Amino acid sequence: MKKMIIRFALPMLLAIAGSAGLFAQTQVSGDILVNTTWTLANSPYQVIGPVRVVQAAILTIEPGVEVRFGGQMLLTVDGQLEALGTVSDSIYFLADTLVPDTGFWQGIDINSSLNAFAHLEYCQLAHAATALEMIGNGVGSHLELENSRLSACGNALRAWKPGSATVRRCHFSQNYIAGLDADLEVRRCSFENNTYGFLASVCDIDSSTFSFHAVAAIAHSGGRIANSLFLSNVIGLLEHGGTPLDSVINNQFAENDTALVSGNNLSAVVGNELCANMVNVRLTSGLNLSMGPNCWCSIDSQAIQATLIDGHVLPGLGLLTFLPLDASCTVIGQVWPGDTDDDGVANVADLLYLGVAFGRTGDARGNASPGWVGQAGLPWDQSFASGLNYKHADCDGNGAVNLDDTLAILANYGQTHYKTQRVSGPNGIPLFFDVPASAAAGDTVEINIRLGEAADPAIDVYGLAFTLEFDSTLVRPLTATHTLAGTWLGNPGQDLIDLAVNDGNLSWAIVRTDHQDTVGNGRIGGVSIVMVDDLTRWVQFDSAFSVTTPILVNKNGQSLDIRVQVVPDHSCGPDRFTVCPSPASAQVRIGLDSLIAQEIAVFDHSGKIRYLKSGTLTGSVTVNTAGYQTGIYFVRVRLSNGLLTKKIFILQE
The missing domain is CATH 2.60.40.680 (Immunoglobulin-like)
Incomplete structure (x- = not known):
């Protein structure tokens, strides 16, 4: 295979271009001293040694490029990184191995001491120890992260002061910790199936969703969490530390084991919906907590009190006082163009209410605008079964419900205001x-x-x-x-x-x-x-x-x-195997059904093997998990023709 070697003054960037199968490849390591572009034509880029973008240089990565990191390899940004993919052509930062584990490569460090800057959009990062980290002390660095996916990492994002980060429309999944920060702004992001969502010291989180975590969010030094959904977590929001959160406003907590845990006298907990949780609020200190008006899906004070753990239940804890809103949790009045069902978000579900009201007419809105802003309007003569007035289906405000109203749904798609959430159940x-x-x-x-x-x-x-x-x-x-x-x-x-x-x-x-x-x-x-x-x-x-x-x-x-x-x-296709119970505590039973396995392994989020059995395996295997810490683990079954993997949550009391 013919190779081309490009040499720079030391410290140098070494690039080797060649071919692997039908694809070109470029091997990189060393310092990037001048403005450099990694092109799609030379992709994938294999990081075979540490790479550093020096302070005066800009590294630009084209859409569609794959950057594959060797074991423990690191990209350090002292200057500037521009990785701007597109909706149809992402940029990939991946482990250079066929069977990657969490932490295979180190990640991307953005150097705060040198005022570094990084902008990533439509990027996918996986299997790093810490995918993106603001490091160092000094004047500060900044990260702009948009429309990207971070998965299967130890820490997906870590931002320490004086560095700061703005994160918009990103998805975090299957990480041990999705975000660990000191100065972070999060907007319209989704967090799913991480062990921990955010461990935040100073945070500003708005219009985001957190589901299926051991702890969705931990806040300990102030900040704001608003207009977000906490669904099906063991703990939704855990608040503790020296400085209470400034505000917890207009969030929805549903189907969590415990919705809110507080060790501080929070400044403002208002406008939230706390429904269908096993425990709505748990206090952990002797400080009292006075909650403002919130919706508990009930106005029965005794029923609400039964979902709280405070000094009435455990002597020594503070006392919690609350003011229930209307049991329906309904915000009535303004029309948000595109949100025909008034659930707080413009999405395809709004076509359903538009169809129900299709062809109906009523008073036009004098202040009609297609923009995402609440608009007052006179009620129409008809209402949906929920009691919501038909005026909400008139997205363009002209007094008639027709196909033109779908334009506002598309124009404002994904926009949110105070919202509720529908979920499916086991019946129906x-x-x-x-x-x-x-x-x-x-x-x-x-x-x-x-x-x-x-x-x-x-x-x-x-x-x-x-x-x-x-x-x-x-x-x-x-x-x-x-x-x-x-x-x-x-x-x-x-x-x-x-x-x-x-x-x-x-x-x-x-x-x-x-x-x-x-x-x-x-x-x-x-x-x-x-x-x-x-x-x-x-x-x-x-x-x-x-x-x-x-x-x-x-x-x-x-x-x-x-x-x-x-x-x-x-x-x-192959039969599946079963893992039960989940969550588990003392032991896990792995049932193979009709499969014949060559190996069964249980490993933790870092990739460490906790259990391994090889041979010709049939029937079922019981694994003692009494010594495992609470968290997410993976069961891997090796067959003669492939691997099967399942996730299980261990919950120790």
């Missing part, structure tokens, strides 16, 4: 997603979507909406397409309309427009996606996506119970 009308059991590199995979079945038909259905969230390490971004072919919900273009938004995930709403419910069962549509090209083995396809925010309504806009089920077709 079944919504099936039929998928193959496994998929390989480059496969085009069809997802057949069915609503109702012969023995359990969908009755009184008018519309539905849902989002398919894809794992971008498995599914090629923006390849999802959708079709209504074969639907029984109606006749597309006549009495049925739909709206889909593909921003890496696919959000889709389908609704009738004739004010008549329908009944049926079977196929309502389909989605097609393409797997990434660099998979080295087959994967269980149902791990490549998840179904979120499913909504089903009747002609009055009343929500119907819905039950989501992903149905893998095992006739053409």
